[in-house]
Amino acid sequence: MISQDAKKRFQAIVGEENYLDSKQSLVAYSYDATPNYQALPHAVMKPRNTQDLSKIVKICNEFKIPIVPRGNGTNLCAGTCPLEGGIVLIFTHMNKILEIDEENLTVTVQPGLITLDMINAVEAKGLFYPPDPSSMKISTMGGNISEGSGGLRGLKYGVTRDYVIGLEIVLPNGDVIRTGGKLAKDVAGYDFTRLMVGAEGTLGVVTEATLKLIPKPETKKTMLALYDSLEAAGRTVSKIIANKIIPTTLEFLDQPTIRVVEDFAKIGLPTDVGAVLLIEQDGPLEVVERDIKRIAEICEEEQALSVQIAQTDEEGAALTAARRSALSALARLKPTTILEDATVPRSKIAEMVREIEVIAKRNNVQICTFGHAGDGNLHPTCMTDARDKEEMHRVEIAFEEIFEKALQLGGTITGEHGVGVMKSPYLAWKLGEEGVAAMKTLKMAFDPNNIMNPGKMFAKESRRRLVVNK
Amino acid sequence: MSFTSEREQELATDMKKGMDYDELMNCMRCGFCLPACPTYRESGQNEAASPRGRIALMKAVVDGIMEPDEDFEKQLSLCLGCRACEPACPSGVKYGHLLEEARDIIQKKKKHNFPVRLLRSIVFNELFPKPNRMRAVSSLLWFYQSTGIQKIAQATHLTKIAPGNLSVMERVLPKVPSPSRMKNRPTHIAAEGTVKKRVAFFSGCLMDTMFMETNDATFYILKKSNCEIIIPKNQNCCGALHAHSGEKDGTKKLAKENILAFENEKVEYIVSNAGGCGALLVEYGHLLKDEPEWAERAKAFSAKVKDISEILYEVGMPKLVLDPQIITYQDSCHLRNVMGTFMAPRKLIQSIEGVTFKEMHDADRCCGSAGVYNIIEEEMSMQILDEKMKDAKATKARTLVTANPGCLLQMKLGIERAGLQKDVRAVHIVDLLAEALKNAEA
Numbered sequence A: 001m002i003s004q005d006a007k008k009r010f011q012a013i014v015g016e017e018n019y020l021d022s023k024q025s026l027v028a029y030s031y032d033a034t035p036n037y038q039a040l041p042h043a044v045m046k047p048r049n050t051q052d053l054s055k056i057v058k059i060c061n062e063f064k065i066p067i068v069p070r071g072n073g074t075n076l077c078a079g080t081c082p083l084e085g086g087i088v089l090i091f092t093h094m095n096k097i098l099e100i101d102e103e104n105l106t107v108t109v110q111p112g113l114i115t116l117d118m119i120n121a122v123e124a125k126g127l128f129y130p131p132d133p134s135s136m137k138i139s140t141m142g143g144n145i146s147e148g149s150g151g152l153r154g155l156k157y158g159v160t161r162d163y164v165i166g167l168e169i170v171l172p173n174g175d176v177i178r179t180g181g182k183l184a185k186d187v188a189g190y191d192f193t194r195l196m197v198g199a200e201g202t203l204g205v206v207t208e209a210t211l212k213l214i215p216k217p218e219t220k221k222t223m224l225a226l227y228d229s230l231e232a233a234g235r236t237v238s239k240i241i242a243n244k245i246i247p248t249t250l251e252f253l254d255q256p257t258i259r260v261v262e263d264f265a266k267i268g269l270p271t272d273v274g275a276v277l278l279i280e281q282d283g284p285l286e287v288v289e290r291d292i293k294r295i296a297e298i299c300e301e302e303q304a305l306s307v308q309i310a311q312t313d314e315e316g317a318a319l320t321a322a323r324r325s326a327l328s329a330l331a332r333l334k335p336t337t338i339l340e341d342a343t344v345p346r347s348k349i350a351e352m353v354r355e356i357e358v359i360a361k362r363n364n365v366q367i368c369t370f371g372h373a374g375d376g377n378l379h380p381t382c383m384t385d386a387r388d389k390e391e392m393h394r395v396e397i398a399f400e401e402i403f404e405k406a407l408q409l410g411g412t413i414t415g416e417h418g419v420g421v422m423k424s425p426y427l428a429w430k431l432g433e434e435g436v437a438a439m440k441t442l443k444m445a446f447d448p449n450n451i452m453n454p455g456k457m458f459a460k461e462s463r464r465r466l467v468v469n470k
Numbered sequence B: 001m002s003f004t005s006e007r008e009q010e011l012a013t014d015m016k017k018g019m020d021y022d023e024l025m026n027c028m029r030c031g032f033c034l035p036a037c038p039t040y041r042e043s044g045q046n047e048a049a050s051p052r053g054r055i056a057l058m059k060a061v062v063d064g065i066m067e068p069d070e071d072f073e074k075q076l077s078l079c080l081g082c083r084a085c086e087p088a089c090p091s092g093v094k095y096g097h098l099l100e101e102a103r104d105i106i107q108k109k110k111k112h113n114f115p116v117r118l119l120r121s122i123v124f125n126e127l128f129p130k131p132n133r134m135r136a137v138s139s140l141l142w143f144y145q146s147t148g149i150q151k152i153a154q155a156t157h158l159t160k161i162a163p164g165n166l167s168v169m170e171r172v173l174p175k176v177p178s179p180s181r182m183k184n185r186p187t188h189i190a191a192e193g194t195v196k197k198r199v200a201f202f203s204g205c206l207m208d209t210m211f212m213e214t215n216d217a218t219f220y221i222l223k224k225s226n227c228e229i230i231i232p233k234n235q236n237c238c239g240a241l242h243a244h245s246g247e248k249d250g251t252k253k254l255a256k257e258n259i260l261a262f263e264n265e266k267v268e269y270i271v272s273n274a275g276g277c278g279a280l281l282v283e284y285g286h287l288l289k290d291e292p293e294w295a296e297r298a299k300a301f302s303a304k305v306k307d308i309s310e311i312l313y314e315v316g317m318p319k320l321v322l323d324p325q326i327i328t329y330q331d332s333c334h335l336r337n338v339m340g341t342f343m344a345p346r347k348l349i350q351s352i353e354g355v356t357f358k359e360m361h362d363a364d365r366c367c368g369s370a371g372v373y374n375i376i377e378e379e380m381s382m383q384i385l386d387e388k389m390k391d392a393k394a395t396k397a398r399t400l401v402t403a404n405p406g407c408l409l410q411m412k413l414g415i416e417r418a419g420l421q422k423d424v425r426a427v428h429i430v431d432l433l434a435e436a437l438k439n440a441e442a
């Protein structure tokens, strides 16, 4: 509960119009894109600036009111579900580009800015911000930074983490600090910038960010290769990299995913093949042409059924747009769609995908797999129905087995979606008990009252590690 | 769960029984629909005013997390029903059906005060479903317009007494044809040359009275494009206004009358020239899916419905010419989002000699007309409209083309509000094509 006293003080800071506590508002901010999680906050607040925010956080710290910062709630780990109530902070008033610095090649933004709006603005100036999560039309920069989001271009250019160079943060005691800056080199003290990226709102609130930009690649080509089997596609991935070519994008879709994506996007994808690779290269024209030609040869050497190079930019864009819709399109099949985020070294992709198929069959659940083949980040996605308790149990077992296998192959439990509530029981599988303890110590140092996004990242109880029979 | 009133409790129970829970579950809350939604944008990105939010509210009521309070009803009422969220949704959630179900349930429980009850009853039971009465009311308007009372009323500012936009609305209403013309409507029109297609025409209620000129223009261009036209006599209003206002029973009744009126005609298509009507006609199949006697017949009816521009584009029109001018096109939401028609009207406009077609920014975004939305939710509607006019103005177009009577009136209203009467005109695409055809023949 938020006391009348605290409510009055909040309203004095943000104004009554920016303090929402009607039932309708509470319901509207009780969920994110994660299936099956919902909890009502006590209030929703829309701060207008960092000063507002600092004051709000101070009051929350005094009254021990939980704070859940929320971008647009597109995360897939229940990271913004207000499990312990409290307030949801939204940044619709803090959504501006503060500066595009063409001399230092940086852009400085507020957290509520939509990723795509930023990308469009910098591209209009011939600059380039590579991280491009599939949700970029909706996701915010604050959310991207706090989840450490990746995208289709991650293989060549890296992920959000690699582009955040400076931050303004409101700490859980209300202090405002700045980390990093427009500097290429900076080793003054601990690297709080990196610490905050992927912190999922558990260490403080990001109120401003400075991001590194690069010159916009001159050209881009997109191609599609079709395969009979997963193995052939997997071998192609390894061989491309072994040939010292790093494509911008190397995406993979299995057969059920292709079928559903085609059903939504209707761009003429073949629906009867075993696997598809979507490959993109960018850069100077000669290099792109040389690489694409060589990649096409490799695809053919590895028995691709067909290799098709998009002739126009529109054709290429249609292919990537279709890939971006994969997750939501899969949701057409069944009422509940659970997407996971297991990641393995890229040499192990084919093995991992095959194992996912075996696990799905063994547990009698329907799992489609797509993902970023180039960086080993797979999204096994289960189509099920949350109302079927018995099936949900089998789904859970299947996912446990998938994580177990990913770790065995030298992988991780999440490549880009974060831990949140969803993965928290598995965190120790990856980090060990000691690793989790070290992280908790850090959390307590920043946030002794545990007001910042409580219940996320650290589970009350960890799961026992399964022993999978091989 | 505690309810503040018995009515809320009953409503919650009805929602639990009546809502399609599978469809509510189909929303995986990805948020892809958010940027497409005008009310989300115009409300300063309020999640509750988004499609994802509204689905969550409906589901919360069904799940018993939330009581269907006044706020809830207001939020559903604030939705334009433009369905721009549907093509944006990769999960294929049928938002429009969910909205109509919820509105129908709420409507049944509504205890309107007497004047509203009377008005609704007149509109939904006595006026729109009764072609004779539609003609009578239009005749009154004709009398008003043709006797000079209109001019006097306008000059003396009598019209200002009407609330909100009604006074401006009154000015933008089309010139109504005389009662005698409205009565003697044709039932069959031969093609000009060798018949390319035999089609049946859906007249509509407003289109065949207030906008009769447009229906006549439709006959003219169809005939000139070598289509033979059948206009079944016993057809009625499509029911869109009923459906969007939560009057499902009334909608079904009208649907059945229309199916009966058309089902024995041996035609390739049923032509609609109003986006709003067409979109409901193609959904008769869904509307009557649970009535064994009608389901198949409704499906067959819906399968034949096509917008006029698609048909004209398919058969090909004779030469079209207009004075040199820039023309832009405002999509009718339902035509685009439900019927999927968006290329054909653009291609037709582009095929007119002399014309420069200029696409307006966000042409696919609702203009805020949305049935009676611009009267019920005037503030939001005008906010949306004013944004639209900025985009329209930026094209420097002299002619703004639409494909639905509601949108047409709204555009005229927008032109007035923006003070552009002298430079910009709004026309229905059919009227534009007829004008260009006559021009080419002259």
Ligand SMILES: Cc1cc2nc3c(=O)[nH]c(=O)nc-3n(C[C@H](O)[C@H](O)[C@H](O)COP(=O)(O)OP(=O)(O)OC[C@H]3O[C@@H](n4cnc5c(N)ncnc54)[C@H](O)[C@@H]3O)c2cc1C
Pocket (backbone or CB within 6 Å): A032, A033, A068, A069, A070, A071, A072, A073, A074, A075, A076, A079, A080, A091, A111, A132, A133, A134, A135, A138, A139, A140, A141, A142, A143, A144, A145, A146, A147, A148, A149, A150, A151, A152, A200, A201, A202, A204, A205, A206, A207, A327, A328, A416, A417, A453, B029, B030, B031
């Ligand atoms: C269809 C779909 C496709 C997706 N594709 C990708 C993909 O390709 N790659 C990828 O990495 N992810 C993807 N995601 C996941 C999701 O979009 C990302 O995690 C995204 O970064 C979340 O952004 P958001 O603005 O919605 O943040 P939210 O979901 O609102 O929040 C995410 C986290 O950030 C915290 N947070 C938000 N703002 C702040 C702030 N200002 N300060 C501190 N903490 C804050 C929240 O507390 C929460 O823990 C996808 C999701 C969907 C639904």
Ligand code: SF4
Pocket (backbone or CB within 6 Å): A328, B026, B027, B028, B029, B030, B031, B032, B033, B034, B051, B052, B055, B085, B088, B089, B090, B091, B092, B093, B095
């Ligand atoms: S796009 Fe579809 S699935 Fe996604 S939130 Fe909107 S309605 Fe739900």
Ligand code: SF4
Pocket (backbone or CB within 6 Å): B036, B037, B038, B039, B040, B049, B050, B051, B054, B078, B079, B080, B081, B082, B083, B084, B085, B086, B095
């Ligand atoms: S119908 Fe239109 S206004 Fe209503 S939720 Fe969908 S996009 Fe928004």
